């Protein structure tokens with residue numbers, strides 16, 4: 453059965469691949485699973501039909517038959533568990549890959565989101581200049597730790613996994629900050645992720661939505 457995901461009708465990131473439907477698209481592309489996309493406006497996301505799918509009125513969601521999921525991490529995990537290619541067969545290696553999925557979302561993403569939200573929403577506030585260095589330091593702390601663990605490996609734990617898919621997705625949100633470039637091995641790791649054919653297909657698909665919406669303006 454072809455799953456349907458939701459994505460922004462008009463992504464605030466203007467097609468830069470930072471909205472969280474991108475990680476779900478990427479996972480589906482990695483495993484070769486075709487999918488449909490239902491585009492939703494900001495208004496529609498807060499209406500009852502969408503709130504039934506997503507209690508917090510956000511994207512992405514994932515529907516497959518009578519299964520409806522929300523939270524990008526849970527959706528990627530579901531895809532990885534239903535198809536070969538994103539989680540190792542070996543039970544211990546699989547558990548470690550899942551640890552990296554949680555690490556990406558629960559440990560690395562929060563300081564990155566805090567930094568990007570401050571830049572978006574607080575830039576004109578009196579305290580922004582004082583707050584910014586601390587926010588950047590919080591991100592550097594995590595990147596330093598991640599950089600030490602990654603070392604000169606291609607991926608976090610053996611072959612590419614859903615853990616890398618989520619970690620690269622999260623790290624990409626830092627691109628405009630310049631911080632990624634302070635950690636050569638992490639910058640190369642992110643570049644390896646972006647070079648994967650599945651990433652490129654997913655990126656092109658979400659960019660096409662933004663381009664079509666812009667033409668209709």
Ligand SMILES: N[C@@H](CCC(=O)N[C@@H](CS)C(=O)NCC(=O)O)C(=O)O
Nearest residue numbers: 470471472509510511512523524525
């Ligand atoms: N933890 C959630 C976060 C979902 C989320 O923040 N989605 C954003 C788009 S990337 C959204 O829908 N923002 C609109 C809103 O919150 O009103 C996940 O990973 O799926």
